[in-house]
Amino acid sequence: MAKKVLKFGGTSLGSIDRIIHAANIVKNEYSKGNQIIVVVSAMSGKTNELISQSISISKKFNKRELDVLLSSGEQVTSALMSGALIELGIKSKSWMSWQIPILTTGEYTNSRIENLNVEKINTYLSEGGVAVVPGFQGISKNGDTTTIGRGGSDASAVALAKLFGTDSCEIYTDVDGVHSTDPNKIPLAKKIEKISYEEMLELSSLGAKVMQPSAVQTAMMYDIPLQVRSTFTDRKGTEIFTQESIDYTKIVTGVAYSKDDAKITLIAVEDKPGVAADIFEPLGLNQINVDMVIQNISSDGKTTDLTFTIKRDDLEKTLITLKSNKKIKFKNLSHNDKVSKISVVGAGMVSTPGVTFKMFRALADENINILAISTSEIKISAIIEEKNTLKAVKKLHTIFDLD
Amino acid sequence: MAKKVLKFGGTSLGSIDRIIHAANIVKNEYSKGNQIIVVVSAMSGKTNELISQSISISKKFNKRELDVLLSSGEQVTSALMSGALIELGIKSKSWMSWQIPILTTGEYTNSRIENLNVEKINTYLSEGGVAVVPGFQGISKNGDTTTIGRGGSDASAVALAKLFGTDSCEIYTDVDGVHSTDPNKIPLAKKIEKISYEEMLELSSLGAKVMQPSAVQTAMMYDIPLQVRSTFTDRKGTEIFTQESIDYTKIVTGVAYSKDDAKITLIAVEDKPGVAADIFEPLGLNQINVDMVIQNISSDGKTTDLTFTIKRDDLEKTLITLKSNKKIKFKNLSHNDKVSKISVVGAGMVSTPGVTFKMFRALADENINILAISTSEIKISAIIEEKNTLKAVKKLHTIFDLD
Numbered sequence: 001m002a003k004k005v006l007k008f009g010g011t012s013l014g015s016i017d018r019i020i021h022a023a024n025i026v027k028n029e030y031s032k033g034n035q036i037i038v039v040v041s042a043m044s045g046k047t048n049e050l051i052s053q054s055i056s057i058s059k060k061f062n063k064r065e066l067d068v069l070l071s072s073g074e075q076v077t078s079a080l081m082s083g084a085l086i087e088l089g090i091k092s093k094s095w096m097s098w099q100i101p102i103l104t105t106g107e108y109t110n111s112r113i114e115n116l117n118v119e120k121i122n123t124y125l126s127e128g129g130v131a132v133v134p135g136f137q138g139i140s141k142n143g144d145t146t147t148i149g150r151g152g153s154d155a156s157a158v159a160l161a162k163l164f165g166t167d168s169c170e171i172y173t174d175v176d177g178v179h180s181t182d183p184n185k186i187p188l189a190k191k192i193e194k195i196s197y198e199e200m201l202e203l204s205s206l207g208a209k210v211m212q213p214s215a216v217q218t219a220m221m222y223d224i225p226l227q228v229r230s231t232f233t234d235r236k237g238t239e240i241f242t243q244e245s246i247d248y249t250k251i252v253t254g255v256a257y258s259k260d261d262a263k264i265t266l267i268a269v270e271d272k273p274g275v276a277a278d279i280f281e282p283l284g285l286n287q288i289n290v291d292m293v294i295q296n297i298s299s300d301g302k303t304t305d306l307t308f309t310i311k312r313d314d315l316e317k318t319l320i321t322l323k324s325n326k327k328i329k330f331k332n333l334s335h336n337d338k339v340s341k342i343s344v345v346g347a348g349m350v351s352t353p354g355v356t357f358k359m360f361r362a363l364a365d366e367n368i369n370i371l372a373i374s375t376s377e378i379k380i381s382a383i384i385e386e387k388n389t390l391k392a393v394k395k396l397h398t399i400f401d402l403d
Numbered sequence: 404m405a406k407k408v409l410k411f412g413g414t415s416l417g418s419i420d421r422i423i424h425a426a427n428i429v430k431n432e433y434s435k436g437n438q439i440i441v442v443v444s445a446m447s448g449k450t451n452e453l454i455s456q457s458i459s460i461s462k463k464f465n466k467r468e469l470d471v472l473l474s475s476g477e478q479v480t481s482a483l484m485s486g487a488l489i490e491l492g493i494k495s496k497s498w499m500s501w502q503i504p505i506l507t508t509g510e511y512t513n514s515r516i517e518n519l520n521v522e523k524i525n526t527y528l529s530e531g532g533v534a535v536v537p538g539f540q541g542i543s544k545n546g547d548t549t550t551i552g553r554g555g556s557d558a559s560a561v562a563l564a565k566l567f568g569t570d571s572c573e574i575y576t577d578v579d580g581v582h583s584t585d586p587n588k589i590p591l592a593k594k595i596e597k598i599s600y601e602e603m604l605e606l607s608s609l610g611a612k613v614m615q616p617s618a619v620q621t622a623m624m625y626d627i628p629l630q631v632r633s634t635f636t637d638r639k640g641t642e643i644f645t646q647e648s649i650d651y652t653k654i655v656t657g658v659a660y661s662k663d664d665a666k667i668t669l670i671a672v673e674d675k676p677g678v679a680a681d682i683f684e685p686l687g688l689n690q691i692n693v694d695m696v697i698q699n700i701s702s703d704g705k706t707t708d709l710t711f712t713i714k715r716d717d718l719e720k721t722l723i724t725l726k727s728n729k730k731i732k733f734k735n736l737s738h739n740d741k742v743s744k745i746s747v748v749g750a751g752m753v754s755t756p757g758v759t760f761k762m763f764r765a766l767a768d769e770n771i772n773i774l775a776i777s778t779s780e781i782k783i784s785a786i787i788e789e790k791n792t793l794k795a796v797k798k799l800h801t802i803f804d805l806d
Contacts, residue, residue: 016459050479056419057483058490065489068497069482072475076453079472080460086468087461094471098501099546143502 007157010044012231042073063108074134106140154215176230177238268331410560413447445476466511477537509543557618579633580641671734
């Protein structure tokens, strides 16, 4: 007997038939004698529909009320899931976050789950009940509804797994696991059977939309074994756990890419302490998310070139911010809004020399120019022209034996 | 300055534009210096959509979960309304029933509001805030979500008006008031400016769907002045208050009718104490709602005929129940499933003789046969063949000077 969190995403609950199907998966796990807490997302499309309603009323719709509005989506699926389980002959009850309660840090639209009362649900589980809990939400200490950001149901599932001390946390979604690259674009993409938190984190930050990065991070911090698997097939999914427990046969685990990036280079920036801070502080204040930052050693000891990437949508705002800020001095500014970032990720890299060289050689063979490079212990990212993205991903997938 | 409950029905909140329009009505009342509590229904069609989803999962969908499901509809409109008010520059906050809390008697799907904590909202109102409260729901003493039956937002509005001691309760709907008969069928129907609770109660029980009868009853019990008015015009609506404060110029206030009725007559039932109870008890246990009951004085001292009406949908169930019950003895049973009930309602009747005669003469003039009659102090109802319904209503509307 194990205690499990089973989390179902929006596509897995996108229609009544799918909800019934998901309830049958729960029944199957329950019949094995497991104690089950189900965490549900809103039906696919619902959150977007509610957001667009709020925008029709106000482009700056009040955040407290937005959270009241959005939290209704998971309330609906919780009740439907619980009703479907009861129909299958299983004792079940939905538990809204105010009924448990699930306490968050309190910010509207972007909270974190801090604590929850496990007592009532633990009693209920021990009496043979299946608890259904809405993802994506909790209440603040002063009793307001607060949500925990888009994709937050993953974070809810992991937080519940942690606070209830469950044996595992299974994420049911519309893909059958984590892949070596995007299976929709690269048919040779392969499902990864086992992956470390760190690799998963790099992959999901890099655009593999299987799991929300902060949820993976929480799982890593508390060492909660995750499983990502498909609601629609019986196939085994991808297991995510600590690096040590994985036997690496391949250097690279996956190739990820993100489009819609833009690159900015500031030429001949003064090379002295505090300059980078002067540049990035106003960007942060303007809600501009800076991704890669590359700064070379100064050749003349006085000035240096600074390159960084941002989301393409933020380009205009970034240019205005940089140009209007008197503190920032540079000779020239160049930008390119048609770039993408490709990354190879693999815990095996740490101990294998030559990965960087192999990657750059492969891109050169395809005549792809590298505009910027950034590396971490388990990841190498390169900025390239957007038009070359798929060609580059295919090539890297092949040369790192992922096909 | 007055303290008011403004309640908006589903059609008044049926789209984002309509919600913004309703928010402007609230703003107008607020700008006059009034303290406002807004009660909202779910968007029109929403509750039916949720119910049909639940039925797709189970024909006997768990009632606790049904209440969790359905209560989401008013949560959505509460947040949207409050957001719209904030956009109009008004301080506003939605208050879910667990946040107030609104306590009900505790039954699922059919509760009554018993009490609520007025303190927090009163403070908020005195600080210039507009409180938005979802209708149709509350929580039970053990913390479950409970709804208060279809059309329950009217009941919520009246309960809040009572418990907050407001000066008035205004029901905003898609008609511009209570009419002398159905304006969709009888073009000569006229809006009633003032009507007593009792008349309103008779009219709404008789099929005028402007307000939920139990809400009118609560308003009558606690003497809460109601106003029914249109969200879509500026016209004055109908005021509903105690009979004493109304100056009657007409004997009859309105003509109502209900279709889809069926009539059953038991011929030669034993005329002794307890017989009626023996007949109606099993019907009640089978959830069959008996409307009119007519029993004549026994002519032979031994047997009597008993006629009653029910909803047509219940006819088969009623016949089975009557025939299978050994306690019920009668010689013969006749039934007619194509009947309707027409009623004339008016507080002025009490003091005016001859209304009954005038009504029957009018129907006879139109060659309409009366199958059964039932009267109260302010109402006369007659069962007629369904095909004669509109002809009868028109005639009565004319002869009682309502055109």
